[in-house]
Amino acid sequence: MARTRDESSPLFAGNAAGTLRLIVYLALAMVLMVLDHRNGWLWRMRYAASAVVEPVYRLANLPSAGMRTLSVAFADRKLLTEQNQRLREDLLLANARLNRMAAVAEQNQHLKELLDTQRSLDLNVQLARVVGVDLGAWQQRLVLNLGARDGVKPGQPVIDAHGVMGQVVEVLPTTSVVMLVTDPAHAIPVVVERSGLRAVAFGARDGSGMVLPNIPLAADVRPGDKLLTSGLGGRFPPGFPVGKVLTVALGASGMFRTAQLQPAADLDRSEDVLLLHDQAEPAGPPAPAVPAGPPATLAPVPGAASGGAPAAAASTAGPRSASPRAAATPATPAAAGSTP
């Protein structure tokens, strides 16, 4: 197509106006970047634009969801049978273990009540699906299909069947973004299961796993050690597997040792994850006890004969209540939510 050449398409020289506009746009972009880096505007804008952003995420999820469906549809019957068999065995094993643990858990609960500690072994969780969206290379992030409307809040721990995956960092109305434990900006307080040593595990700089950067030379950490969440810092509840020590080597400074960790959770392959609703209990003295006097259950209400103060609290707490109730009713064993 022949075009008449004019000033707008010069063969060689660019005009000064174009350069000026370039400079203006580049400056604008840089200002935006600095402001966003400092204040995190992007997320507020994303929240405002969520009506557009979220359908696009769902749309981008379609290919991977389709692949999943196809792989199920065309899967070998034998493979499925095998998988079914394996899952059944796993379930049997887990159930047997649970039954054995139930007595111990009850005993533990009882002892803890005697000791007046507030930790409960119950899990209050919500099942979420991973939305297949690529948030850029280098990004150790996941998108989940639950958001503010489902009661998700920033800071909630996310786990899978094997261990801690990360925590919710941003919430849109119907989706939320999880920062994985392997993100360089993520840190999680851990304790070495074998020796009880406390440390903080960071995401590796190259995004390949996790590291314990500063282990004292005298500390007892060996390859193969398992790490659990320590519960310090109040964000992750204690006792969840975080990872395994792969190697321990002398750090660059020579004053500390550095351990490479392998995350316990299946970060690449998890499709269904669990959002924990029990935030860790706030540190400090226990909340005041139930006021003395005849308990409310003594009032002539039919059906409230089970006795004890917790009954009143338990009746108000639904299984999928949105708010972390740990702060509101710490002493009640009311968190009998959807235990997996």
Added chain:
Amino acid sequence: MNRQRLSLWWFIGTLLAALLLMLVPLPAVLEPFKPYWPALVLLYWALESEDRVSLGLAFLLGLGADLFDGVLLGEQALRLTALVFIVLRFRSRLRFFPMWQQTLAVLALLLNDRLLLLVVRMLSGAAMPPASWWIAPFVGAALWPFLFLLLDDLRMRLRLQ
């Protein structure tokens, strides 16, 4: 009149499709090979229909990509603006290159884009990326002739401007 509107929609549609392609995840093994689709499609339109593509459009598309991507607001706006500026500057020459030279030019542009990205990420405190990070521009350049011919062919078939 109707055809003009159709061609405008085609233009917008390809750009949006590029954004969507950017978000579609690949299997973890293929992840480093994913080309930067918005840049490729924008390049095509900058070469083929100059009066539609301007720095402002590149900036807006980049902002949109940033909004979806959620990394840093303004990062892709900066990259795409720089890319489109270079293309528009050398447009008359790039258009008359044979395909292999054009592909080399695209490779250079994409590598330049990665460099810009590297600078931005380094300034914002990220670590040095792995070596596989540099594969994507080569994949993008290798795809360029096919993308160019495909888009050109579709445009001819639909008789769009």
